[in-house]
Every structure is written in C-alpha cells, then in structure tokens.
Amino acid sequence: MMADAGSSVLVEKEFPKSERKKTSYDVIIIGAGPAGYTAGIYCSRAKYDTLILSGILPGGQLVNTTEVENYPGFENGIMGPDLMMTIRKQTERMGTTIIDDEVVNVDFRHKPFKILTASEEYDCRAVIIATGASPRKLGLEGEMTFGGRGVSYCATCDGPFFRNQELAVVGGGDSAIEEATFLTKFASKVHLVHRRDTLKASKIMQERAFANSKIQFHWDSEVVEIIGEQKVNGVTIKNLKNEQKTSLPVGGIFVAIGHTPNTKIFEKQVELDSQGYVVLKNHTRTSVEGVFAAGDVHDHRYRQAITAAGFGCMAAIDVDRYLTENK
Incomplete structure (x- = not known):
C-alpha cells in the first residue's frame, strides 16, 4: 500500500498561505485497515487531533474478502468491504481525519516527525505504523x-x-x-x-x-x-x-507461501527483523520513542482482523500514555 521513495530526505514544499492545508497533528496513523481505524477511534476519543493516511487502497486485506463471519458483532456475517466501510464511518464520527493519500517517505530522526505523501507534507508528535502485510x-x-x-x-x-x-x-x-x-x-x-x-x-x-x-x-x-x-x-x-x-x-x-510486511519506507527509520516486520520493544513501541506499530506490520503469527483491531487499541492507549508523559 505504501510506496518506496528511495531517499529518506524530505523535500520542503512551498504553498501560498491561501492554499496551505492543515498539516500538523498530534497523532498520524499510517494505514487504514482494522488496526489503523481502531487506533483512530481510540486516539480521537482521547481528544487527540488525529489523522489517518490510508494509502491508495484503504481498508487493508479485507477489501478483497467476500463474507467475513468471524468478526464479532455481525451475527449473519458481513462482506469484507462493508465491514471496513462501517469501521471507517465510525472512525470519522469520532473525529478522526482520514485522507486517502499514499505515504512515500518518513523522517523519524527528528521531532516533530515528518511524513511525506504524494501531495503533502505532515508533522506530528506521535506515529502509529499500521500498514499491514501483503500475502505473497x-x-x-x-x-x-x-x-x-x-x-x-x-x-x-x-x-x-x-x-x-x-x-x-x-x-x-x-x-x-x-x-x-x-x-x-x-x-x-x-x-x-x-x-x-x-x-x-x-x-x-x-x-x-x-x-x-x-x-x-x-x-x-x-x-x-x-x-x-x-x-x-x-x-x-x-x-x-x-x-x-x-x-x-x-x-x-x-x-501459503508467506507474507511481505509493508515496511519498505520504514527501513533505516525503525528496527525491522530479518523478514521486514517491525520489531516491538515494549508492547506496541518501536525502536524510536514516539513511534508505535499495530497489526500485521509486526504480527506474523495471528494475522486476523480482530487481532489487528486489538493491536490498534493497544497502540492508541500507549500513544496516550506517551503523550501524557511528554507534554
């Protein structure tokens, strides 16, 4: 979902003041699957100004799934795309801003963190990586x-x-x-x-x-x-x-020939294991203070929508604790 821009150097963009968008947030979530949307719900409910950058194809792997019958709350099952649209609407109702734009580069070496998309540059106090993994x-x-x-x-x-x-x-x-x-x-x-x-x-x-x-x-x-x-x-x-x-x-x-985590743009930014999955140091914290991860981007054991959503909740709670401790 997320493209590789190659270089880790961000290019400053100039916009006339009249055209400049809101680009600074408390929390930016990269990825819009069950983990990303759930993290958005929790961060927004905690009163943080939260942005989700969904990528070109929001919804994660479930948008390519027909009937889902193992996600709690749907007695008769639900189509994968319908489930993700329902969760997206709930996330937006909580106050999360969702932009369907593709992240092409990040800079986690300095604070505030900078995130570059195909059309804009954003900065934030905390990041949740929820870009998932793609089956081979x-x-x-x-x-x-x-x-x-x-x-x-x-x-x-x-x-x-x-x-x-x-x-x-x-x-x-x-x-x-x-x-x-x-x-x-x-x-x-x-x-x-x-x-x-x-x-x-x-x-x-x-x-x-x-x-x-x-x-x-x-x-x-x-x-x-x-x-x-x-x-x-x-x-x-x-x-x-x-x-x-x-x-x-x-x-x-x-x-069943394996999965590839969508972490190419995070190389040299956070620690990855030999397979490319994000390494967690303490619950959902990555090797960079203020950067967290949730879902299949680090979980190569369970890989379920419900576990991804659970990790999204955990990451948001950890973000809240981090931001509270680092006012």
Whole structure:
C-alpha cells in the first residue's frame, strides 16, 4: 500500500498561505485497515487531533474478502468491504481525519516527525505504523479472477466456507502445513502442493501432517492454472521433474507461501527483523520513542482482523500514555 521513495530526505514544499492545508497533528496513523481505524477511534476519543493516511487502497486485506463471519458483532456475517466501510464511518464520527493519500517517505530522526505523501507534507508528535502485510502470490491470472471466490490466503478466515470439498494448499513451510491441517476439519481431502521433495516445516508439524489421512502430498510440483467459471472448481499442477500435468478437482486453493510486511519506507527509520516486520520493544513501541506499530506490520503469527483491531487499541492507549508523559 505504501510506496518506496528511495531517499529518506524530505523535500520542503512551498504553498501560498491561501492554499496551505492543515498539516500538523498530534497523532498520524499510517494505514487504514482494522488496526489503523481502531487506533483512530481510540486516539480521537482521547481528544487527540488525529489523522489517518490510508494509502491508495484503504481498508487493508479485507477489501478483497467476500463474507467475513468471524468478526464479532455481525451475527449473519458481513462482506469484507462493508465491514471496513462501517469501521471507517465510525472512525470519522469520532473525529478522526482520514485522507486517502499514499505515504512515500518518513523522517523519524527528528521531532516533530515528518511524513511525506504524494501531495503533502505532515508533522506530528506521535506515529502509529499500521500498514499491514501483503500475502505473497503465485502470479497466476486466476488469482485475480477468483479472489474471494475460491482463492484464499487465510485458512482460518475462509476454511469453514469449504465444508466437504476437496481443497488445495500451496507451500511447504510451517504456515502451509498449519493451514492444511486446519482445513482437514472441513475438507473431504486436502492436496498439499510443494515445489520440493521435502517440507521446510518443523519436524513436529510434518509428523502431524504425514499422520493425517486427509492430506495428500504432491511433491516437486507447482500450480500452473486455476480453473473455474463463477468460482474455482479445479487446479492444474505440473510435476517439475517430468513435466507431467494433473488436474485436481478442488473447490478452493489456499496460497501459503508467506507474507511481505509493508515496511519498505520504514527501513533505516525503525528496527525491522530479518523478514521486514517491525520489531516491538515494549508492547506496541518501536525502536524510536514516539513511534508505535499495530497489526500485521509486526504480527506474523495471528494475522486476523480482530487481532489487528486489538493491536490498534493497544497502540492508541500507549500513544496516550506517551503523550501524557511528554507534554
């Protein structure tokens, strides 16, 4: 969602006074998924002048999701885009300013912090990074065509929609094995497709998967086509050693080859781990005093909308304590 501007040097922009916008805030939240919106609600209720810079596609990963039935408060479920629009309206009602602009650079080395978007420069006393993470994709045309209609990147989110169907899981690491094992609760069979002849997952997870009669392994193979009309009804896999292609009659495909945190612009600004996730020092605090993080941008374990929202709440409370202590 957030673009990389390359250099960390901010360029001063000149605007006539009559055209100058409000650019100084108490708190600026970068990102507008469940974490960002929730943080906005809490910061605004605490009477802080709060701005959310949502990026070009506000709403996070849920805007690409169809029905959401595991978010509390919606007895009959809710469509992902509708959920995010509902939370956005609530955030705005609390007094948060939301601007759909893309952050291209930040400067956390000096206070007040500076944040540069595609059209404006802002400064603030505290920052919450809530830019989330993006699932790695296979690069197949069918991923876009059948997104939310059989192609998924979260078994915990979407598994219950595929009861008594055959499913495919792509990957060989802990995430893939965990997702395949979880899906056996609902699926009649799970086809695990892996490019190698051995798994990268931990030994105990491998043992559980090998002992599960519902999981069928397809070694040295990759998915080359996703088949369907209104929704997914099959995939074609190719054996990388003999080039033989096989069709699998699955109702859904779960891609579990990892996530990429949206943290490119924060390199050399806050501490990131080897995978690019923001490192938290104390609850939601980053390596820079006054800069906090919430949601999938640091959480590579749970990756749920409700946990992201929870982290947004926590970050806002920590911001309140920080600003109170540093008047």
